[in-house]
Amino acid sequence: MDLHLYNTESKTKEIVRPRHGDTILMYTCGPTIYNFAHIGNFRTYVFEDLLRRVIQFFGFKINQAMNLTDIDDKTIKGAVQNGVTLKEFTDPFKKAFFEDLKTLNIQPVEHYPPATAFIPQMLQIIETLLKKGIAYKSNGSVYYSIEKFPTYGRLSHLCMDELIINASGDNNADEYEKDNLSDFVLWKAYDSERDGQIYWESPYGKGRPGWHIECSAMAMDILGSSIDIHCGGVDNMFPHHENEIAQSEGCSGHKFVQHWVHVEHLLVDHKKMSKSLGNFYTLRDLLIQGYTGQEVRYLLLSCHYRSQLNFTFPSLLAARASLRRIEDLIVRLRSIEMHGQNNKHIYDTLNSAEKSFKEALSDDINISAALATLFDLIRDLNTFCDQEAIGRQEAAAALKLFEQWDQVLGVLPLHKKEEIPNDLLEFLHKREVARKAKNFSVSDQMREAIFSRGYLIEDTPNGARLKRK
Numbered sequence: 001m002d003l004h005l006y007n008t009e010s011k012t013k014e015i016v017r018p019r020h021g022d023t024i025l026m027y028t029c030g031p032t033i034y035n036f037a038h039i040g041n042f043r044t045y046v047f048e049d050l051l052r053r054v055i056q057f058f059g060f061k062i063n064q065a066m067n068l069t070d071i072d073d074k075t076i077k078g079a080v081q082n083g084v085t086l087k088e089f090t091d092p093f094k095k096a097f098f099e100d101l102k103t104l105n106i107q108p109v110e111h112y113p114p115a116t117a118f119i120p121q122m123l124q125i126i127e128t129l130l131k132k133g134i135a136y137k138s139n140g141s142v143y144y145s146i147e148k149f150p151t152y153g154r155l156s157h158l159c160m161d162e163l164i165i166n167a168s169g170d171n172n173a174d175e176y177e178k179d180n181l182s183d184f185v186l187w188k189a190y191d192s193e194r195d196g197q198i199y200w201e202s203p204y205g206k207g208r209p210g211w212h213i214e215c216s217a218m219a220m221d222i223l224g225s226s227i228d229i230h231c232g233g234v235d236n237m238f239p240h241h242e243n244e245i246a247q248s249e250g251c252s253g254h255k256f257v258q259h260w261v262h263v264e265h266l267l268v269d270h271k272k273m274s275k276s277l278g279n280f281y282t283l284r285d286l287l288i289q290g291y292t293g294q295e296v297r298y299l300l301l302s303c304h305y306r307s308q309l310n311f312t313f314p315s316l317l318a319a320r321a322s323l324r325r326i327e328d329l330i331v332r333l334r335s336i337e338m339h340g341q342n343n344k345h346i347y348d349t350l351n352s353a354e355k356s357f358k359e360a361l362s363d364d365i366n367i368s369a370a371l372a373t374l375f376d377l378i379r380d381l382n383t384f385c386d387q388e389a390i391g392r393q394e395a396a397a398a399l400k401l402f403e404q405w406d407q408v409l410g411v412l413p414l415h416k417k418e419e420i421p422n423d424l425l426e427f428l429h430k431r432e433v434a435r436k437a438k439n440f441s442v443s444d445q446m447r448e449a450i451f452s453r454g455y456l457i458e459d460t461p462n463g464a465r466l467k468r469k
């Protein structure tokens with residue numbers, strides 16, 4: 001079965017195939033580490049994690065880079081305003097980002113390049129673009145001449161004839177809209193008021209790279225000049241990814257990215273969740289309110305990546321309810337003691353679910369259909385349990401399928417620690433007290449009471465604890 005993914009550039013679903021052996025080369029635009037990432041950002045990163053897992057599920061290896069934007073207008077402004085170095089300013093946000101990735105069970109990727117470690121590679125690209133006459137210098141800055149790249153606009157499907165190139169706009173900004181289309185900056189001349197003590201030396205004088213050149217340099221240095229998949233949120237499509245294509249292809253002379261994948265926005269009250277609008281929740285905001293990383297991951301994951309998702313608290317509660325439903329079945333399957341019945345009907349149900357789940361993923365990661373398959377199976381398995389038609393072997397086969405699916409979803413409640421009933425913990429405590437007082441009849445009584453409820457006492461160097469028999 002082939003994996004099909006929608007390609008923003010061709011506007012069609014295309015088969016994903018590695019062009020370098022059996023390894024998919026994937027670049028994903030990472031966070032700007034000037035603040036805590038919000039759950040809108042994490043919608044994109046959770047999807048990218050799903051994509052990475054799906055690629056592996058379809059049998060490919062993956063080599064992925066996610067950059068850390070530590071040089072841009074916002075990080076420099078933050079460092080200057082706080083009177084600290086760029087590293088001092090960005091380090092805590094970088095640390096928080098990795099903690100959040102863990103909370104959301106996002107797999108670590110192979111490379112996390114920070115822009116500050118790739119300045120020589122950026123200068124190298126700028127030099128090549130200058131030599132080719134695609135870039136030009138002006139007052140200590142270097143600009144990309146978009147007229148020199150005939151296919152400029154092909155990713156975001158801009159009709160260049162209809163757009164007026166606005167030479168009078170601020171062509172130094174990292175982010176801008178289509179109506180401010182202009183030559184964009186590759187190297188920004190140093191401005192002491194704006195940049196404080198933050199600058200790098202270059203053949204054009206002191207300054208700093210533009211945001212777009214950072215991703216071209218890191219992607220090409222780590223993954224090569226021709227990569228399989230490039231991913232980011234839809235707001236990255238223009239100008240960021242458009243400019244990445246222009247820079248990378250202008251430099252290498254050949255196609256930069258085979259497959260462009262863009263994730264739709266997470267909204268709040270039907271507006272994009274963003275720091276500038278102030279309508280955002282960080283992951284930490286939600287954890288403080290008692291939600292778990294697993295619940296947030298489930299919510300962000302459960303909507304198709306090309307549809308907008310409106311964030312609400314009832315939808316987060318619905319995610320919690322879905323996870324409980326899955327967990328209830330898992331607990332039920334694990335507690336089956338009856339021998340297998342060789343129920344062919346159950347194996348047929350499992351096989352057909354396995355096929356439907358993979359088919360759903362193969363179709364542009366149709367997560368809604370994949371989750372529908374999961375819940376249909378849960379309903380069927382519950383019915384088998386009600387009818388006492390399912391034995392240990394069939395239950396184990398079902399649990400194995402859930403384990404396999406969780407390689408992709410990373411969210412199923414399969415590894416939850418079992419909660420020990422409070423009264424048994426009380427019995428354990430009484431046993432400890434009785435033993436210390438050498439009151440062995442009470443301590444034996446407590447042990448018997450615990451045993452009769454299906455638990456064993458394990459004496460460890462850190463004290464006694466309970467374990468299921």
Ligand code: AMP
Nearest residue numbers: 031032040041043044232233265266273
């Ligand atoms: P930034 O830190 O602003 O560079 O954004 C990091 C990533 O999050 C980029 O891929 C953005 O496209 C993505 N992103 C930002 N806001 C949202 C949102 N509301 N929904 C989904 N993705 C977003």
Ligand code: ZN
Nearest residue numbers: 029030215240
């Ligand atoms: Zn980028």
